[in-house]
Amino acid sequence: xxxxxxxxxxxxxxxxLRRIEASSAxxxxxxxxDTATVEDPVxxxxxxxxxxxxxxxxxxxxxxxxxxxxxLKIAGNEAAFHFRVTSEVAGTxxxxxxxxxxxxxxxxxxxxxxxxxxxxxxxxx
Amino acid sequence: xxxxxxxxxxxxxxxxLRRIEASSAxxxxxxxxDTATVEDPVxxxxxxxxxxxxxxxxxxxxxxxxxxxxxLKIAGNEAAFHFRVTSEVAGTxxxxxxxxxxxxxxxxxxxxxxxxxxxxxxxxx
Numbered sequence: 001x002x003x004x005x006x007x008x009x010x011x012x013x014x015x016x017l018r019r020i021e022a023s024s025a026x027x028x029x030x031x032x033x034d035t036a037t038v039e040d041p042v043x044x045x046x047x048x049x050x051x052x053x054x055x056x057x058x059x060x061x062x063x064x065x066x067x068x069x070x071x072l073k074i075a076g077n078e079a080a081f082h083f084r085v086t087s088e089v090a091g092t093x094x095x096x097x098x099x100x101x102x103x104x105x106x107x108x109x110x111x112x113x114x115x116x117x118x119x120x121x122x123x124x125x
Numbered sequence: 126x127x128x129x130x131x132x133x134x135x136x137x138x139x140x141x142l143r144r145i146e147a148s149s150a151x152x153x154x155x156x157x158x159d160t161a162t163v164e165d166p167v168x169x170x171x172x173x174x175x176x177x178x179x180x181x182x183x184x185x186x187x188x189x190x191x192x193x194x195x196x197l198k199i200a201g202n203e204a205a206f207h208f209r210v211t212s213e214v215a216g217t218x219x220x221x222x223x224x225x226x227x228x229x230x231x232x233x234x235x236x237x238x239x240x241x242x243x244x245x246x247x248x249x250x
Contacts, residue, residue: 003168006243043128043201071196071207073224073241076168080224080241082196082207099198099205101226101241116198116205116226118131 006074008108013081016110017067020085025057032110040115041098063087070097078103131199133233138206141235142192145210150182157235165240166223188212195222203228 012031019027029050032038038047040056047053065087072081078101085096098117102110137156144152154175157163163172165181172178190212197206203226210221223242227235 041200042203071222071224073243075166075241075243078167078241080167080205080226082224097196099196099207099224101205116200116203118198118200 002106003077004104004106004108009074009077009079009102009104010072012104012108012110013069013072013079013102017069017083020057020060020065020067023060023063023065025054025061028057028060029054032113033105036110037112038114040113041117042114060087063089077105127231128202129229129231129233134199134202134204134229135197137229137233137235138194138197138204138227142194142208145182145185145190145192148185148188148190150179150186153182153185154179157238158230161235162237163239165238166242167239185212188214202230 016028016031019031032050032053035049036053038053038056039045040047047056065085067086068084070082070084072079080099080101082097082099087094087096096117098115101114101116103112105111141153141156144156157175157178160174161178163178163181164170165172172181190210192211193209195207195209197204205224205226207222207224212219212221221242223240226239226241228237230236
């Protein structure tokens with residue numbers, strides 16, 4: 001199996017954050033392969049495929065979102081990254097700072113995502 | 126299967142960093158279960174069991190090490206954390222800032238560790 005280049009992985013991660021800012025659930029879902037899995041948060045049921053993944057991002061469409069990539073580590077065909085999403089909903093700002101772990105196919109599409117966060121983390125800084 | 130409490134996981138992660146500072150390879154290996162696996166960095170061969178894991182930490186014994194926990198996210202029986210190790214070897218300081226992903230048994234012992242870093246990351250700040 002070949003491996004996506006670090007640049008390709010970096011591009012997908014950057015695009016993932018950009019599409020969160022664009023509040024585009026469909027655009028985010030497009031970054032995943034058809035059989036991709038998502039475990040968000042880690043320990044919860046695993047979602048598989050576009051129909052199960054898309055609803056996870058639907059809430060973004062009713063908020064204004066800013067993102068910031070805090071740390072990105074790429075190794076093999078995987079990445080772990082810490083990022084901040086600041087969402088404004090009805091005048092209130094929420095800050096969310098998970099660490100996501102993703103695997104990628106050769107084209108840099110996401111084959112799996114696992115999100116590390118817990119309820120208290122959702123508002124830490 | 127029950128799940129270790131977040132406090133128990135946090136204690137193990139804190140102890141992991143403390144034992145890196147103490148330059149104690151054996152002490153670190155004690156935090157792992159007998160059948161634990163380590164993939165460091167992600168994408169490399171997986172080490173299994175104390176005999177294979179211990180050598181990974183042997184280099185710490187010839188350096189002076191400081192650690193800092195930058196971010197810790199706990200979810201289910203797993204943790205992802207970003208930390209800094211500053212090592213002094215023969216008067217030169219090296220900074221290493223991986224993101225580690227660990228799984229834990231009910232007692233908070235480490236059942237697996239996967240380290241996300243790449244060569245350029247070893248000296249980033």
